[in-house]
Structures are given as C-alpha cells and as structure tokens.
Amino acid sequence: MTDRMTRDDLDELEQRYRANLINSLSGFKSxxxxxxxxxxxxxxxxxxxxxxxxxxxxxxxxxxRPHTVQRDSLDNIKQQGYYTLNHVHTDWIDxxxxxxxxxxxxxxxxxxxxxxxxxxxxxxxxxxxESEVKIGLKVAQHFTLLNKTxxxxxxxxxxxxxxxxxxxxxxxxxxxxxxxxxxxxxxxxKSQRLAQFAYAKPHVKLDRKKTS
Amino acid sequence: MTDRMTRDDLDELEQRYRANLINSLSGFKSxxxxxxxxxxxxxxxxxxxxxxxxxxxxxxxxxxRPHTVQRDSLDNIKQQGYYTLNHVHTDWIDxxxxxxxxxxxxxxxxxxxxxxxxxxxxxxxxxxxESEVKIGLKVAQHFTLLNKTxxxxxxxxxxxxxxxxxxxxxxxxxxxxxxxxxxxxxxxxKSQRLAQFAYAKPHVKLDRKKTS
Numbered sequence: 001m002t003d004r005m006t007r008d009d010l011d012e013l014e015q016r017y018r019a020n021l022i023n024s025l026s027g028f029k030s031x032x033x034x035x036x037x038x039x040x041x042x043x044x045x046x047x048x049x050x051x052x053x054x055x056x057x058x059x060x061x062x063x064x065r066p067h068t069v070q071r072d073s074l075d076n077i078k079q080q081g082y083y084t085l086n087h088v089h090t091d092w093i094d095x096x097x098x099x100x101x102x103x104x105x106x107x108x109x110x111x112x113x114x115x116x117x118x119x120x121x122x123x124x125x126x127x128x129x130e131s132e133v134k135i136g137l138k139v140a141q142h143f144t145l146l147n148k149t150x151x152x153x154x155x156x157x158x159x160x161x162x163x164x165x166x167x168x169x170x171x172x173x174x175x176x177x178x179x180x181x182x183x184x185x186x187x188x189x190k191s192q193r194l195a196q197f198a199y200a201k202p203h204v205k206l207d208r209k210k211t212s
Numbered sequence: 213m214t215d216r217m218t219r220d221d222l223d224e225l226e227q228r229y230r231a232n233l234i235n236s237l238s239g240f241k242s243x244x245x246x247x248x249x250x251x252x253x254x255x256x257x258x259x260x261x262x263x264x265x266x267x268x269x270x271x272x273x274x275x276x277r278p279h280t281v282q283r284d285s286l287d288n289i290k291q292q293g294y295y296t297l298n299h300v301h302t303d304w305i306d307x308x309x310x311x312x313x314x315x316x317x318x319x320x321x322x323x324x325x326x327x328x329x330x331x332x333x334x335x336x337x338x339x340x341x342e343s344e345v346k347i348g349l350k351v352a353q354h355f356t357l358l359n360k361t362x363x364x365x366x367x368x369x370x371x372x373x374x375x376x377x378x379x380x381x382x383x384x385x386x387x388x389x390x391x392x393x394x395x396x397x398x399x400x401x402k403s404q405r406l407a408q409f410a411y412a413k414p415h416v417k418l419d420r421k422k423t424s
Binding site: 003004005006007010011013014015016017018019020021022023024025026027028029030031032048049050051052053054055056057058059060061063087090093094097098099100101102103104107112120122133135140141145146147149151153155156157158159160161162163166167169170171172173174175179180181183184185186187188189190191192193194195196197198199200201202203204206209 | 215216217218219222223225226227228229230231232233234235236237238239240241242243244260261262263264265266267268269270271272273275299302305306309310311312313314315316319324332334345347352353357358359361363365367368369370371372373374375378379381382383384385386387391392393395396397398399400401402403404405406407408409410411412413414415416418421
C-alpha cells in the first residue's frame with residue numbers, strides 16, 4: 001500500500017512525530033562529530049547535516065540550529081573561526097549519540113561520553129582522537145536561512161586519515177574505515193558496498209569501476 | 213599508519229583525484245533522483261547533496277552546480293518553481309547513476325535509463341514511479357554560495373511512500389524501503405541498522421529505542 005501525505009496532512013502531525021518523519025525523508029546522512037572550543041571547554045556535538053559544497057577550494061557545509069543543544073558549538077565556531085568534523089566509527093555510535101544530551105556549557109562532552117580530544121598544530125579546535133577521518137576547517141561563509149537555522153561553510157585546512165584506505169583515484173574508502181550513517185534523528189547504520197561505477201556516458205553501457 | 217594532509221597537499225593534487233578525495237570526506241550521502249520538467253522534456257538527475265533544513269515548515273536543501281550536467285535541472289527548477297526528490301532503491305542504482313551522463317537537453321533521462329515518470333495532481337514536476345519514497349517540493353529559497361554553486365531550499369508539498377514502513381513515532385524506515393546511499397562520487401551502498409537510540413540525557417545511560 002503506497003500512500004500519499006499532503007502538506008496539510010504533514011502540518012496536522014504532532015510535533016515530535018513530524019520531526020521524526022521529515023528527518024527520515026532526507027535519506028541516509030553522514031554521522032559526524034563537530035569539535036569546537038571556547039578556549040577552556042572542548043565541545044563535541046553529533047551532526048548529520050554535513051554536505052559537500054566544493055572540491056577546489058575544498059568546502060563542506062552544515063546546517064546548525066541556534067536555539068538547541070548545538071548553540072554552544074555555534075558560539076564557539078563564531079568566536080574562534082575554526083572547528084573539526086570527525087567521522088563517527090560504527091564501534092562507538094552510542095558515545096556519539098550521547099553528545100546530543102544537554103550538558104552544561106562548562107562541561108566537556110568529550111569527558112562526559114568518553115572520547116579523547118586531540119590537537120594538531122594546524123588548528124585550535126579539538127579533534128576526536130578515536131575518529132578514523134578527522135577534518136579541520138576554517139569558517140569561510142556563514143548565513144541564516146529562511147527558517148532561522150544557520151548554514152556554516154568551512155574551508156578544509158587539513159585532513160587526517162589512514163592512507164591505506166585511499167584508492168588510486170583519490171576515493172577514500174570510508175566503508176573500510178567503518179564510518180557510520182544516520183537516518184531520521186536517532187537510527188545508526190553501517191554500510192555494505194553494492195557497486196562503484198565508472199564515469200557515465202550517454203548511450204554507452206555503464207561499467208563498474210576498476211579500483212585498487 | 214594514520215597520516216595528515218595539509219591544505220597545501222590538497223591544493224597540489226590532480227583535479228580529478230582531489231574531487232574524489234574531497235567528495236569522500238562528507239561521509240555517506242543520500243542517493244536521490246531529482247525530477248524536473250521544462251513543460252516538454254522530463255529531466256532526471258542523480259543528486260547526493262540533499263540536506264535536512266527543518267521540519268516545521270518541512271524544508272530540504274540541496275547544492276547544485278550550474279555549469280555541469282545539473283544545469284538543465286536547475287533551469288527547470290527556476291522556471292517552474294517545482295521539483296521532486298525520489299529515493300534511489302538499491303535494485304536500480306545503475307539506472308540512477310546513468311542519469312549523470314551528459315544527455316542532450318531535449319532527451320529525457322527517464323527514457324534513456326529506463327525509469328518511469330509519474331505525475332500526481334499535487335505538482336507539475338515528474339516523480340520516479342519506481343521510487344519507494346517520493347517527495348514533491350516547491351522552491352522556497354535560492355541563493356549562490358561563495359564558490360558559485362547554488363543552494364536550493366524547497367518546501368515539501370507532498371510525500372508518497374508505503375505506510376507500512378512508518379514506525380509509531382513517525383520515523384520512516386528507509387532501510388526497510390531499500391534506500392541507497394552514496395560515498396565519494398560513484399560508490400553506492402546498502403545499509404544495515406546497528407541501533408536506534410532513545411533521547412539522550414546528561415549522566416543517564418543511553419537506552420535503545422523501543423520502536424514498532
């Protein structure tokens with residue numbers, strides 16, 4: 001039974017129910033921990049809204065909600081101008097999700113959930129030591145969207161990962177590195193590769209990619 | 213061997229290699245087909261940049277590249293003001309990826325790859341009949357980002373899916389509906405649920421969710 005929900009149907013839903021449904025519609029999302037600091041407390045927040053903006057210069061975007069548990073991270077980012085994104089490993093999705101609790105401003109989510117801050121000399125924001133893919137960013141653009149959420153675009157300053165997972169063509173095998181994905185607000189998934197395709201051309205049969 | 217690449221290292225990479233690497237860093241991404249029309253030709257484009265913007269009103273964003281194969285879709289969206297997003301099923305990822313080929317403007321990707329346009333009376337843009345999750349949107353905001361890519365935010369007008377996949381709390385089980393995810397530019401994945409967590413509270417052990 002396939003069924004249709006109109007906008008009126010959606011508007012009539014109870015708030016939490018609607019949040020669960022609408023958050024499921026965007027499909028599978030990257031599970032990342034956002035690391036930031038106010039100079040004293042190292043902050044960590046789970047985030048599922050990371051989006052690729054461009055490769056040259058290397059840019060990642062994310063959507064932030066200023067009036068939620070994300071407020072401290074957003075304040076830190078605005079203040080310091082730097083932040084990190086750290087892929088969530090399938091082995092510690094519970095720790096990652098626990099960062100969504102409303103801790104006090106002076107309480108570090110690193111300590112609270114049992115993850116380790118790590119600083120490189122390239123950047124003043126804390127990485128998650130346990131993360132297999134660490135990305136250091138500098139704020140490049142920041143603006144408010146129509147619903148008062150905020151979009152932050154960061155320019156990648158450095159990346160830290162195991163080079164064994166890098167294919168010959170530059171593809172980083174994040175499945176081999178056990179990066180988790182999220183659906184809805186609270187469902188965590190591991191992945192299984194189905195295929196990797198070659199560059200598609202009109203009226204030519206699509207090939208599988210020959211990768212290392 | 214964990215290794216670090218600085219911004220200088222990234223800037224020195226060959227263009228295609230860098231595109232593959234940077235596109236891998238954003239993590240697992242939603243695989244969706246963007247349906248649009250110029251009134252004559254039904255256009256279809258694979259897109260992996262869908263992002264949740266808000267639940268009330270229900271808003272989805274996406275990043276588009278105006279000087280690529282996405283140009284026709286973007287023109288249609290601007291002209292018509294409506295578009296659809298259709299979850300890619302793991303059974304036909306090859307057809308979905310084939311829409312990334314550079315077809316002529318008057319050639320429909322639906323016909324070229326073997327998917328079926330479907331129109332509801334709620335919206336003038338074509339859905340993918342074969343898709344298990346169909347989302348109809350109206351353009352709500354549109355602007356250009358610092359690297360000349362464009363962000364389109366759409367307000368959801370209607371959603372079509374099998375209600376059997378809807379949990380009691382509003383979560384739509386997109387894994388049960390076989391929605392695919394993408395990593396990098398061309399790797400397609402299926403998912404396997406690891407856990408669904410309850411609302412996290414400070415200093416309280418995180419619970420698994422009791423779902424239907």
